[in-house]
Amino acid sequence: MAEYAIELGDIVMEFDGVRALDKVNFNLKKGEIRGLVGKNGAGKSTLMKVIQGVYTQTSGKLFFDGNEIPHTMSIRQREKMVSMIFQEYSLAEELTVAQNIFLNFEPTKNGLIDDAACVKKVKEFFNDLGITIDPSTKVRNLSTGDMQLVEIAKAIIRNTSVILMDEPTAALDAEATKKFFEFISKLRDKGYSIVISSHHLKDIMATCDSVTVIRDGKVTLNKNIGETSLEQVIASMLGETAYRHQKEKTTKRVDRSAPILSVRDICSKNRNVAVSFDIFPGEIVGFAGLKGSGRTEIFNNLFGIDPVAKGEIVMNGKIVHINSPEKAIQSGIFLIPENRHTQGLSLMHTLYDNMLLPIVSKLAKGILVDDQRGKTLVMDMIRSLSIKTPSMDTKISLLSGGNQQKVVVGKALSSHSRVMLMDDPMYGVDIQAKLEIADAVENFTKEGNAVLFVSSEIEELTEYCNRILIIKDNRITEEYEDASQFTEDGLMTAIQ
């Protein structure tokens, strides 16, 4: 019996000559939980995929249970030794928990599926691990957190002892995340060996036995939890050259006499914690929080997707009742949604049609749409946002991600919004387009408007915002107004 479940020896992974992993080493002891942390794009997922067998490493050695795994060993063969849990769910919602877990290898009796046996086996398995889910409920009745547990049960019930988990808590709220980490410590007690990546660093520190930090494809820290600290982990993630932003923007004179948007104790069906804050003309205010902290949910309240049940939204001194996006836009609030493909744009339609959709009713002369004026408007937007497109009649799907995002921003600008809610607007946007969007946002605020900004990259918050609100468990826990507080490591610690 070998001491280690997995050993990595100088794993190098190159994509078209670009090094995504640079001589990565670590050993996973049996019955150990190892946290794998790093910023987005640091190489965590790539490393997991190399172990799983999706990618074949450019060089380096991989051992499972002391045996070297040849390059050629397929995912199917490796599946018997390691299971991979993704953040996307692979469960069939209309089947029961037990049916999902035994999908494709159902026990049979006389040639028919033995459902009773499935349920019984799953029940035993769950009892053993302290899971209270009923094996005969349909998956669609489960909470996201419970689905994740079922996903794991499905992966390990076939006796694999090593589990790789890539951001399993990304879609979970704080409570479910806590429950999840309790669950994996139980798995460890049962002898499973686990590698888990997560942005929930506090939970990683509390639950894992050891931690590996990756930065730009290199291991920057490899330690037992007892020998390190949250501060050290964050420092290793960000590196010595952590970008400390001292910006003149924060000294930009913001008129604090009257807020443009004032939110008073709002809560809703899907968010039961009251939240209050004020936004002043000219400000770019960042919401710093982990996914599931409630940042997107507050946007949904303000934009009428999840209307406010209690509390008040005050725009320019007037109370507004926002029960739909239509109402929100009429009140001067526009959302740049998280996903431009599914929420922001109609990909089959032209730039022109997409850009003018929010104001198509206002654009009517008599009863007909005034396309002459529409063309002038869209042309102005294309110019002021520097949208690269062959023409305004080009299908949106043919534009690059950055230019698509500019069109979404253009929709907000053309509808004369006063407050723009931007949910991770720079995601998947190239650097050039990022700068141009930032310029557009800057100009927007100079005209006395305001922006609420959410980003999955902390450094974007420090770069663009005048003020940052820390969101944790649906609450605003802190407020950073001073530019000196705008440090990546400081914020990263604050949101944990």
Added chain:
Amino acid sequence: MSTVTQENKGLLSKENRRLLIELIKNSMVFIALVVLFMVFSITLGHVGNGFANPDNLWNIIRQTSLIAILAVGMSFALAAGQIDLSMGAVVAVSGLASALALRSFGIVPAIFTGLGVGLAVGALNGLLIAYIGMPPFLATLGTMIAFQGVARTMTSLKSIPITDQTFINIFGGGNLGNIPVLVIWMIIFLAIGHILLRKLPFGRKILAIGGNRRSALYSGINVKRTIFTVMIFSGLMASIVGILWAGRYGGGRYTIGDGSELAAIAASVLGGTSIFGGIASVLGAGAGAIMIGMIDSALVMYGLDVYQQMIVRGIVIIIAVATTTKRGS
């Protein structure tokens, strides 16, 4: 450096070429219409008075005008990503209802009764789909079956003849000069539908919803209300066809409009409307209806019997749709 003008130099720049290909694709139904017309005119030149003689052509257009008007309504439903299977049943019920009202109360009440049927069924469909959230296929399948039943029970399968000559002259039976009045109705409704879809905010919103319902919602469009209105519109178009149909055949009967919703879907799709929503052409739907009528007429002249005609018609629709569906994806 916005590049709108930059890359457009030269008549056949990449972008212009792309737009030209798009234009040809979008005109496919009209091109096919002309090609088929020429083929039929030549190959059937010697049969009877020939395919291309004016009487035959007027006859084809008269016959297809009702389907064309129905296809206007269907195109709107499809454009919004919906479908209205109850249109044929509404044709029957509104035809019967207006014939009954005509007998007892006169022309104006007859028109309002007919339209009232379309409005009511459309509102019911809209309620089920937009506000209760039923899938449009199932909701309108349900109302289709229910109103087929209504059409059969309301007069116990009896037809209601129309003898009012004014009604017949205005709706369906008469001519204006040399032009059948049905053709004029068709042109009117094709024009209204075209303008509504292309030039009014309502049409743009419908296409946006069909293209991506979520992004339409996030753009401030009242998605539910718009879908509700679309279903009322397709119901109204069906009831207009019911009135015209009754006028043309001199009475209401439960069989009129039977299966016409499928012909309307075929005409719409042939005309370039996407069954998945977001892309639609009212004029294309009109051309699609005429094309189906032309093929039907030609098949008769080729000497095919009714059942053989059905086979060929099915094949034509499959080929036509197969060559055009790429547009949507």
